[in-house]
Every structure is written in C-alpha cells, then in structure tokens.
Amino acid sequence: MPLSNPSSVTVTPATASTATPTSVTAATTNTQLLALNTNRKGATVWNNSTAQLYLELGGTASATVYTAKLEAGGYYEVPFGYTGAIAGLWTAANGNALVRELT
Template identity: 50%
Template sequence: MPEPALEWSLLGEVELFSEWRQTPVTEDEWFKVEQVNPPRDVVVEVAQTDGSLWKSEGRLLRSGREVALFNLVIPPMFSSRRLGFRIANAGLQVRNWKLKVFSMPFPNTSYGFGSATQGMTGVFPASTQVVQLLASNPDRKGAAIYNNSTEKLYLKLTGLTGPTSQEPSLGANAAALHLGPGDYYEMPYGYSGLIEGKWSAVNGAAFVTEFV
C-alpha cells in the first residue's frame, strides 16, 4: 500500500513577547517552526494549553535556529489544544520576532506503526503505596501518563531493562524513572507490560491514557 501524502500546513504566525502567545486549536502531532527576524541569544519556551490548563513541554527554541521540528501528543485531560510560545528571558522585549508554525498529523498508517485508537483513560489518586496504572495488554500500541501533582511520581515498567529505581520498593528488575510535578511521559512504542507507580507524597493524581 503506498504511503499517504503528508504535507506541512501553516497553523499560524505567532509574534513573540514575554507573555504567552497561542496558535489556533490543532489536533496535529508534528510541528515545524520557522523564525522570522530572530535576534541573538534569546530563548523561547514551548507549552500546550486548552485555555485553562497549561502544560510546559520543557522544550526551548533558541533564536537564530533556522528550523525546529518536534512531536507533541495532546495531553489526555485537555478538551482542546493550542501551542503556546513566549520569550524565556524575563522582561525582554524584541521587535518583529515571529514564529511561523506548521503542523502535520501523525502518519498512523505509515512506517509500520499501524492505526491506533484511544482506549481507557483513568485518573489515579496519588499514593505512597504502589498503584497499578495499567495492566499488561498485548493489544496496546502506546500509553501516556501525566503527573498532575506537586510530588514526584515513580514509575515501574516491568519487563524493560533500565536504570535501577531510586525507590527500592518498586523493584530493581524493571525500568524505573520518575516524573516531576506536571511532567508527561509517553510509553516506548511496543511496550505492553504492567505499569505501576507510587508518589513521594500524597498530592494530586495521574491521568493515564492507553492506545490500542
């Protein structure tokens, strides 16, 4: 089967200030950013927003870079999604610096990934005891976890090799990592095993979405 033709479409132009500026609503997942009249040695923060919730992506664009490419999945708790950009240098104002933002949907039917649909979405209150976030599922194509908490969330992915957990009670024979407050994590493609977690203290919850 031939691969579908995928082309970049202009999502919008954003003039940069120290306050957040937003693109139109988009459901696409791939983005290309071109800079117009960039200054020198200035940094731009990138975030996703649904108008009330903001999720920092920990991504920074540096002025003068000709083109930036990145992939952003819509957080499962968002009702809609826009991209937000602002100058990270506090109080700095730059004249006529703009971003041209292009978008493209994820090519679900290309490159052997196959199609995927959103499955279960769950909300799991924070606990200092181990919580099962997702059971093993051979049909899983992916999963996403958002730590809506002011505390660290430690994750255990049984069956993957990885760094030893800083939380021994999660077990050392699994890939372990932690999500900071407001962090978002996408499962490695093809991982279908058990996912467990525990928090450093009780606060907030985890939003978990599984794709099958």
C-alpha cells in the first residue's frame, strides 16, 4: 500500500532587516547582554575577552548555571525564535561581548 500525504505545509522563514550592534563590558557579576525583545529574529554574541564567558538564556548566568560557555574569542548564535533576555558572566573582568540583535 503506497503512502499518501496530500496535505501541504508552507514554511515562511524568519527574515531580519536590521542588525543592531552593542558592546557589553565584561564583568564578574551577572550582566544583561540583551533584554527581552519580541521583535528579535536572531542574535549573535562574540566573546571579545581573554576570559571565559558563561552565557545564560532567560535567567541569571553563573559558573554552574549557563546555556553556553564561550572561550576567549568564542562565538554563539542564539537559537531561532528565542526572544527572551540574555545574560552573561565572565571569569575575569577584561574585554567585552560584541552582541548583534537581528530584527
């Protein structure tokens, strides 16, 4: 018996027309990198520091609770569709995070 699936699905990819750059100074305490933004289509974070950056989506970043750990020079692309706040915490306060929010 052949398989049949007459239904069609149309997928419209998210597109962004603006990339807003932000530089966030490294700190050894929880620091907001991006605020909640329901218009966000995507975001990128580059750890422009010699220290590690603990990155947390939607909460408080710490050395034990984090979404991603970026080494010096590390890069992270925020998952598709995530519009919540993003926080970070460095192991030493030097350098910064170069953040781009796509809307």
